[in-house]
Amino acid sequence: MTSSATTQTIDPLPLAGARQEALREVWGQTLVELAADYPDLVVLDGDLANSTRADIFAAAVPDRFFEMGIAEQNMVGVAAGMATLGFVPWLSTFAAFMANRALDQVRIVVAQPHLNVKMCGGYTGILTGKTGKTHQSVEDIAIFRAMPGVATIAPADAVELRSAMRAMMETPGPMYLRVTRDPSPTIFPEEYEFRIGPGVLLRDGGDVGLVGTGVQTTRVLEAADLLASEGIAASVLHLPTLKPIDAGAIVALAERTGRIVTAEDHSIIGGLGSAVAEVLGEQRPTPMRRVGLRDVYGESAPNEYLIEAYGLSAGHVARAAREVIERA
Amino acid sequence: MAPGGAPLPGGYNGATMPLGPAKAATGMKEHVAMTVDAASERANQAQSRPSLDELRRTSAEARKLIVQAIHHAGAGHLGGPMSAADLLVALYFDRMRIDPARPDWPGRDRFILSKGHSSIALYTVLAMRGYFPTEELMTFDAAHSRLQGHPDMHALPGLEMSTGSLGQGLSPGAGMALGAKVRGDAFHTWVMLGDGEIQEGQIWEAAFMAARYGLDNLTAILDYNGLPQFGWPQRGGFTREIPIDDPGGKFRAFGWNVLECDGHDHASIREALDAAQAFTGQPTCVVAHTVKGKGVSYMEGDFNWHAKVPSDEQLASALSELDDQIAAIGEEAAA
Ligand SMILES: Cc1ncc(C[n+]2csc(CCOP(=O)(O)OP(=O)(O)O)c2C)c(N)n1
Ligand SMILES: [Mg+2]
Numbered sequence: 226m227t228s229s230a231t232t233q234t235i236d237p238l239p240l241a242g243a244r245q246e247a248l249r250e251v252w253g254q255t256l257v258e259l260a261a262d263y264p265d266l267v268v269l270d271g272d273l274a275n276s277t278r279a280d281i282f283a284a285a286v287p288d289r290f291f292e293m294g295i296a297e298q299n300m301v302g303v304a305a306g307m308a309t310l311g312f313v314p315w316l317s318t319f320a321a322f323m324a325n326r327a328l329d330q331v332r333i334v335v336a337q338p339h340l341n342v343k344m345c346g347g348y349t350g351i352l353t354g355k356t357g358k359t360h361q362s363v364e365d366i367a368i369f370r371a372m373p374g375v376a377t378i379a380p381a382d383a384v385e386l387r388s389a390m391r392a393m394m395e396t397p398g399p400m401y402l403r404v405t406r407d408p409s410p411t412i413f414p415e416e417y418e419f420r421i422g423p424g425v426l427l428r429d430g431g432d433v434g435l436v437g438t439g440v441q442t443t444r445v446l447e448a449a450d451l452l453a454s455e456g457i458a459a460s461v462l463h464l465p466t467l468k469p470i471d472a473g474a475i476v477a478l479a480e481r482t483g484r485i486v487t488a489e490d491h492s493i494i495g496g497l498g499s500a501v502a503e504v505l506g507e508q509r510p511t512p513m514r515r516v517g518l519r520d521v522y523g524e525s526a527p528n529e530y531l532i533e534a535y536g537l538s539a540g541h542v543a544r545a546a547r548e549v550i551e552r553a
Numbered sequence: 554m555a556p557g558g559a560p561l562p563g564g565y566n567g568a569t570m571p572l573g574p575a576k577a578a579t580g581m582k583e584h585v586a587m588t589v590d591a592a593s594e595r596a597n598q599a600q601s602r603p604s605l606d607e608l609r610r611t612s613a614e615a616r617k618l619i620v621q622a623i624h625h626a627g628a629g630h631l632g633g634p635m636s637a638a639d640l641l642v643a644l645y646f647d648r649m650r651i652d653p654a655r656p657d658w659p660g661r662d663r664f665i666l667s668k669g670h671s672s673i674a675l676y677t678v679l680a681m682r683g684y685f686p687t688e689e690l691m692t693f694d695a696a697h698s699r700l701q702g703h704p705d706m707h708a709l710p711g712l713e714m715s716t717g718s719l720g721q722g723l724s725p726g727a728g729m730a731l732g733a734k735v736r737g738d739a740f741h742t743w744v745m746l747g748d749g750e751i752q753e754g755q756i757w758e759a760a761f762m763a764a765r766y767g768l769d770n771l772t773a774i775l776d777y778n779g780l781p782q783f784g785w786p787q788r789g790g791f792t793r794e795i796p797i798d799d800p801g802g803k804f805r806a807f808g809w810n811v812l813e814c815d816g817h818d819h820a821s822i823r824e825a826l827d828a829a830q831a832f833t834g835q836p837t838c839v840v841a842h843t844v845k846g847k848g849v850s851y852m853e854g855d856f857n858w859h860a861k862v863p864s865d866e867q868l869a870s871a872l873s874e875l876d877d878q879i880a881a882i883g884e885e886a887a888a
Contacts, residue, residue: 267735289735294758294761294762294765296755296758296761298755298758299727301724302721302722302724302725302755302759303724303725303728303731303762306714306724306725306726306727306729306730306731306732307728307731307732308728309713309714309728309729310732310733310736312732329718330721330724332718333715333716333718333721334714334721334725337715338705338706338707338715
């Protein structure tokens with residue numbers, strides 16, 4: 226899967242005073258909106274609806290909500306069976322279970338037959354509400370990205386999530402969607418339209434190219450502000466689609482800046498950092514640093530602690546940028 | 554006439570199944586393609602079902618093709634396909650409402666071979682039933698063949714789901730049955746399971762959920778041949794028997810209707826499949842008592858024939874045994 230994407234350029238809304246919205250709530254609400262336009266949309270839940278906020282859908286569209294109980298493997302199979310009839314199942318569970326618990330089922334009855342199932346992972350990354358490593362998800366991008374034909378999408382905010390879900394509904398095929406738990410700043414203007422594949426250039430600067438995905442992009446923008454205050458001009462490229470990846474945008478960014486830093490709420494092995502390194506390694510070798518979890522699992526703790534301790538903060542991203550500038 | 558214009562072989566007995574699409578419960582768009590028009594339905598019912606002898610003959614012919622295809626491919630499974638042959642013939646020639654000329658007809662009954670390693674048996678029955686030429690069976694497992702080692706739902710017409718990793722077929726079957734209920738579609742979904750396969754936990758997730766939703770339009774057929782691939786250790790060696798004890802009791806405990814049949818006796822199979830489809834309120838599991846490797850004496854009940862390729866001599870002796878069985882079918886009828 227490669228992208229013949231045209232990178233978009235968008236001016237993000239200022240982080241200071243930004244609207245804070247929880248993506249999981251937007252996910253539940255957007256399913257209700259989509260159900261009105263798409264009669265074949267159904268939601269299957271693994272007994273987590275009041276966490277993932279599929280309960281918003283269950284309350285509004287009860288006859289298209291199907292509880293599957295705590296049985297994720299069966300849920301994936303049921304979704305595949307319904308997809309053969311033309312239904313478009315959206316799955317509600319945690320990313321950790323979507324990617325790991327039902328992995329062989331995803332492989333055999335969704336990915337290999339390329340069925341139109343929208344696999345949603347709630348509570349992605351390590352900011353999962355003090356649940357600890359069992360419920361955190363640091364390898365889901367690596368897993369889904371490795372599956373032939375499975376689009377892998379991680380929106381940065383509420384506006385992009387809403388638009389991404391519509392694009393996913395309009396485009397047949399198996400897809401994985403990352404949905405975070407806690408409120409995060411809205412950076413996209415209302416009129417922004419997500420497209421599957423293209424990256425989004427949020428800021429232009431010639432000294433270093435910062436690349437983010439998902440909600441981590443908001444912390445990357447914060448890092449760019451920090452660097453600007455030190456006189457370092459950073460570009461910020463947001464990659465909401467991990468696969469198909471916008472290789473053109475990555476190469477162009479490397480050409481413009483000569484130094485790349487990636488940042489993700491995920492392991493640096495197999496995720497965004499790997500995806501960018503794969504593109505650059507083959508097409509334009511460029512000094513880079515990867516920010517994210519360094520081959521470790523997380524722990525239960527408050528978000529502020531986790532962001533700092535596991536290297537996700539704007540400060541960590543800015544430090545990596547300074548390093549790559551000094552050493553390259 | 555079948556909805557596709559081609560006559561069905563009398564496989565559909567309208568009396569056992571509620572017809573006429575029930576009103577869609579959800580206000581979803583009407584699926585008119587599923588509507589069976591009354592005239593074609595009367596024609597189906599008037600048509601007689603194949604005789605038991607015809608089914609026996611078809612089963613023996615299927616076994617010959619299965620052994621030949623595995624011999625030709627030099628790879629593949631034999632024990633499971635041979636034990637499943639009568640059940641598959643009964644489904645495709647006697648019970649299921651299908652139209653080989655229109656494999657995508659939305660109103661067709663669905664079949665999933667969850668024990669996907671028995672693919673050659675399904676391919677053989679599909680070919681004999683007219684989905685594709687029987688000559689193509691000899692491409693089994695070859696490069697570019699539509700007959701993949703395990704069923705690939707997009708490779709060949711008539712395949713409803715990709716399988717091969719055991720334990721996964723009942724869930725999509727439940728999804729199809731649930732989807733049919735949601736839309737008020739009248740088709741029935743059949744899933745064949747292996748007795749070793751049902752050691753997989755996902756089977757019981759699916760069993761629980763199918764009963765919870767009252768999916769009486771779903772039937773699981775258990776190929777209860779008593780042998781998995783290798784077996785379980787016991788004091789003094791390995792037992793090559795019964796990977797899972799009392800499967801009927803287990804399905805019953807999960808809320809299923811359970812029927813038993815002799816999986817090599819077409820009268821017994823017909824009775825069970827008809828009753829399974831007619832049953833309302835719960836899904837049905839048909840525990841079909843079978844013999845692994847059935848039809849070829851040196852394969853029967855021997856776990857070594859799970860996935861073994863016959864030599865030229867073994868092939869010749871298998872074919873001559875099966876020819877004898879075919880000849881005997883006529884004699885039985887005459888007697
Ligand atoms: C998940 C999984 N584990 C293991 C296998 C390998 N395997 C193929 S067939 C088989 C034995 C199946 O036994 P059973 O279900 O009784 O089938 P049958 O006797 O009808 O051949 C095994 C272990 C597999 N295909 N899938
Ligand atoms: Mg067996």
